[in-house]
Amino acid sequence: xxxxxxxxxxxxxxxxxxxxxxxxxxxxxxxxxxxxxxxxxxxxxxxxxxxxxxxxxxxxxxxxxxxxxxxxxxxxxxxxxxxxxxxxxxxxxxxxxxxxxxxxxxxxxxxxxxxxxxxxxxxxxxxxxxxxxxxxxxxxxxxxxxxxxxxxxxxxxxxxxxxxxxxxxxxxxxxxxxxxxxxxxxxxxxxxxxxx
Amino acid sequence: xxxxxxxxxxxxxxxxxxxxxxxxxxxxxxxxxxxxxxxxxxxxxxxxxxxxxxxxxxxxxxxxxxxxxxxxxxxxxxxxxxxxxxxxxxxxxxxxxxxxxxxxxxxxxxxxxxxxxxxxxxxxxxxxxxxxxxxxxxxxxxxxxxxxxxxxxxxxxxxxxxxxxxxxxxxxxxxxxxxxxxxxxxxxxxxxxxxxxxxxxx
Numbered sequence: 255x256x257x258x259x260x261x262x263x264x265x266x267x268x269x270x271x272x273x274x275x276x277x278x279x280x281x282x283x284x285x286x287x288x289x290x291x292x293x294x295x296x297x298x299x300x301x302x303x304x305x306x307x308x309x310x311x312x313x314x315x316x317x318x319x320x321x322x323x324x325x326x327x328x329x330x331x332x333x334x335x336x337x338x339x340x341x342x343x344x345x346x347x348x349x350x351x352x353x354x355x356x357x358x359x360x361x362x363x364x365x366x367x368x369x370x371x372x373x374x375x376x377x378x379x380x381x382x383x384x385x386x387x388x389x390x391x392x393x394x395x396x397x398x399x400x401x402x403x404x405x406x407x408x409x410x411x412x413x414x415x416x417x418x419x420x421x422x423x424x425x426x427x428x429x430x431x432x433x434x435x436x437x438x439x440x441x442x443x444x445x446x447x448x449x450x
Numbered sequence: 451x452x453x454x455x456x457x458x459x460x461x462x463x464x465x466x467x468x469x470x471x472x473x474x475x476x477x478x479x480x481x482x483x484x485x486x487x488x489x490x491x492x493x494x495x496x497x498x499x500x501x502x503x504x505x506x507x508x509x510x511x512x513x514x515x516x517x518x519x520x521x522x523x524x525x526x527x528x529x530x531x532x533x534x535x536x537x538x539x540x541x542x543x544x545x546x547x548x549x550x551x552x553x554x555x556x557x558x559x560x561x562x563x564x565x566x567x568x569x570x571x572x573x574x575x576x577x578x579x580x581x582x583x584x585x586x587x588x589x590x591x592x593x594x595x596x597x598x599x600x601x602x603x604x605x606x607x608x609x610x611x612x613x614x615x616x617x618x619x620x621x622x623x624x625x626x627x628x629x630x631x632x633x634x635x636x637x638x639x640x641x642x643x644x645x646x647x648x649x650x651x652x
Contacts, residue, residue, distance in 0.1 A: 428569070
């Protein structure tokens with residue numbers, strides 16, 4: 255299985271970095287091929303430019319600066335997002351990755367007749383979210399977890415029909431014990447190794 | 451922070467769209483026309499025009515519970531505008547269910563410690579600090595119809611009206627002026643919506 259891990263955190267010593275490493279270790283141990291896009295390390299520019307937007311509906315896979323990303327996205331079986339939850343969602347750099355790479359003709363298409371959004375990521379049969387929250391689980395649920403909605407729903411509906419979702423959230427990050435963190439990392443590696 | 455923001459405190463309008471000829475910009479013009487007609491004082495932040503960088507840095511992350519506005523001189527004009535407003539108006543296109551990256555990054559960076567919230571040691575929930583904000587009014591466009599956005603979970607709306615509104619005044623009013631199904635509308639339907647935008651503010 256081919257796996258694409260999209261990761262965003264400015265701090266290489268963060269718990270999100272440890273989550274990414276646990277995910278990669280788990281997937282690799284199961285014999286899967288793993289590619290990692292570290293958006294901060296790549297210096298990814300999350301803002302759509304005026305010129306880019308002009309070609310939005312036609313540029314597709316010919317995008318000059320994002321061809322590598324689009325190629326990975328179009329071939330992966332599993333799409334894994336690793337990020338810290340900020341203001342109930344993905345960091346701006348990751349939102350921009352969605353804004354810029356999830357293009358018509360790449361990630362979705364518009365139906366000829368109805369003009370409605372239709373899936374184009376039929377290759378993606380596993381969608382995984384690994385994230386940290388400062389708040390407790392009940393509080394995250396109460397505010398609607400926009401990040402989980404973005405990945406588990408907005409992205410989900412353009413993936414394969416039977417795409418499976420896996421959501422592993424680590425809550426109360428700032429007050430968690432070291433043992434809770436270690437246990438969670440082991441669980442991430444275990445659950446990702448079990449993806450088929 | 452002040453609980454006693456004057457009734458004539460400005461309306462802060464924040465806009466994000468890279469193109470000057472966009473519908474979002476047309477909507478902005480109508481928001482401003484409506485506000486002018488109503489005689490409301492206005493402050494405008496045009497994130498794309500000023501090239502606002504939405505990427506929270508390593509230094510900002512490491513200081514996210516300790517740094518104060520004094521550590522971010524480059525953000526102070528935005529911070530002061532946010533703290534001085536009675537009403538926040540956000541004008542943007544909904545992309546992938548939510549705010550464009552540039553606007554999301556404005557939240558990530560400007561709604562910082564000691565501005566939008568406090569998080570004392572040992573606490574796991576933000577203590578609100580933007581008590582001055584009595585209203586968040588969103589003006590946004592969606593390519594897809596309302597029902598598809600409902601299936602997608604409306605993450606952008608959830609973020610603003612639940613998570614972020616929790617840091618505002620307890621009675622902060624959410625207002626939503628949205629255009630859906632843009633990809634299927636004709637010019638007159640779009641014009642009718644723009645008229646509605648102006649009426650909402652006028």
